[in-house]
Amino acid sequence: MFLRDIWYFAVPGERLKAGDMLHKTLLGEPVVLGRDAAGAVFALRDICPHRGVPLSAGKLYSDKTSGCGHATLECPYHGWKFRTDGVCADIPSLVPGQDMDVERIRVRSYPVREIQGNIWIYMADERRADAPPAHEPPVLPHFDGARPGLRETMIFDCHIDHAVIGLMDPAHGPFVHRSWWWRSTASIHEKAKDFAPNPRGFTMVAHKPSSNSGAYKILGGAPVTEISFQLPGIRIESIQAGKHRVCGLTSVTPLDEKRTEITQTFYWTLPFLSVLKPVARQFIRAFLKQDGDMVNLQQQGLKFEPGLMLINDSDIQAKWYHRLKNEWARAGEEGTPFVNPIEPVTLRWRS
Ligand code: FES
Ligand SMILES: [Fe+2]
Structure with a gap:
């Protein structure tokens, strides 16, 4: 549910x-x-x-x-x-x-x-239904009162869980997003990223983006990125490049059991990104479509309700997502505070 x-x-x-x-x-x-x-x-x-x-x-x-x-x-x-x-x-x-x-x-x-x-x-x-909200919605850091620079929306034909897990999955990049402008399979290498809990999720703490993530290069400077995930399906990537910032909000909203809407919204302070908007939009669409096509393809197998596997460490974020959800649901049922079950840790994988 x-x-x-x-x-x-x-x-x-x-x-x-x-x-x-x-x-x-x-x-x-x-x-x-x-x-x-x-x-x-x-x-x-x-x-x-x-x-x-x-x-x-x-x-x-x-x-x-x-x-x-x-x-x-x-x-x-x-x-x-x-x-x-x-x-x-x-x-x-x-x-x-x-x-x-x-x-x-x-x-x-x-x-x-x-x-x-x-x-x-x-x-x-x-x-x-009549009680006031117990917390406030996410606010993107460093963009107080800003309007989005660019936005794309897509509907995936799957349950929210598969959309969220598909979007946070670090191991699919070189396969699903294989393209000259993002990843090649040959560029796969070992990565180690530090994670810490946040109030409703976990954060991949500020780090230099992987050398095989090509799109960061156009930002110039020495970009540093921090990626946070929070329930129910909110991913915020905050990039600092020199004195400029780019922020990406990925929001995953279930329309119903079988349809999930993904909205990708970007904010930035670099004037030249506004000029690149039409091109950037094509890339974002292409990128989202690669993810969407894969989860839609996955539905062909999921129809048969197979058992699924989550392995270490590349699927640990997916495991965390399930644990966070279970804990949120438990807290709601029992009327007790939500306690984030995640501990700070370094995860390693090849991608
Ligand atoms: S006023 Fe009669 S159905 Fe709405
Ligand atoms: Fe993806």
């Missing part, structure tokens, strides 16, 4: 203009995401509590035009109106004397945050 009581990347901020609504299935649940005229983002369960019609198919009114002083969504079937916090504001069919406390009718509302151009949604456990 999917982890609860945690923030997932929902949608790029630029996808929602003021007055927009969009439907999205997240963790198998129908969600309407929207932005009111004042710019505030909201997320509600996309099911009208009256008779089930998706609210995203209706209209979004601003506080000025709704007639009740709040931004509201109007269901297209019988016109019930809901505030963006999910509280029912109006049932048009009621006549005077039909006393009904419409405010007692609510659509589930999900906490949302917009940070650095990314919209995050907090997917609480059903039993804690």
Whole structure:
């Protein structure tokens, strides 16, 4: 199943203009995401509590035009109106004397945050749907208030676990990403990387990128990179090259059991990267597609539910991912604090 009581990347901020609504299935649940005229983002369960019609198919009114002083969504079937916090504001069919406390009718509302151009949604456990989030979404270091320079999204036809493990897997690079601009099989060599726990995951501590990771070379300087992973499927790579910085956010969000959305977002301070954007976009697409094609191919075998192996040390990050998930789920079930089970360690592998 999917982890609860945690923030997932929902949608790029630029996808929602003021007055927009969009439907999205997240963790198998129908969600309407929207932005009111004042710019505030909201997320509600996309099911009208009256008779089930998706609210995203209706209209979004601003506080000025709704007639009740709040931004509201109007269901297209019988016109019930809901505030963006999910509280029912109006049932048009009621006549005077039909006393009904419409405010007692609510659509589930999900906490949302917009940070650095990314919209995050907090997917609480059903039993804690009304409780405020217990923590805040990830913030990318050194890019306070920045807007993304480049973004690509792709859907993998697999469960989130295979997408996350596929993306963090260090041993597939020379095979899946074999290309003149990234890796060749001949460049495989032994690597040793230091890892340390972080609040909801683990960090490959700052190091010089491998000599066979070609794309780093264009940054100039002597690049140093730090890569952190945190639940539920967030990878942040922070690169420093001379006085400049590049940050990559990889967010993995389950749409449902069989479809997972990967969004790759980049921020940078190097002016020349903006010029390279069209080219960079092609590379990022190609790179993501190589990963996506492989997990899609993997589905052919997984259909038969074979046993799978995780070996040392190249699959230890995958083992950690499972341990972190289990611990998160346990903490949620028992209502006790999450305790990160990972210890600092050096991992070695050839890639
Ligand atoms: S189904 Fe939404 S108002 Fe009736
Ligand atoms: Fe990959």
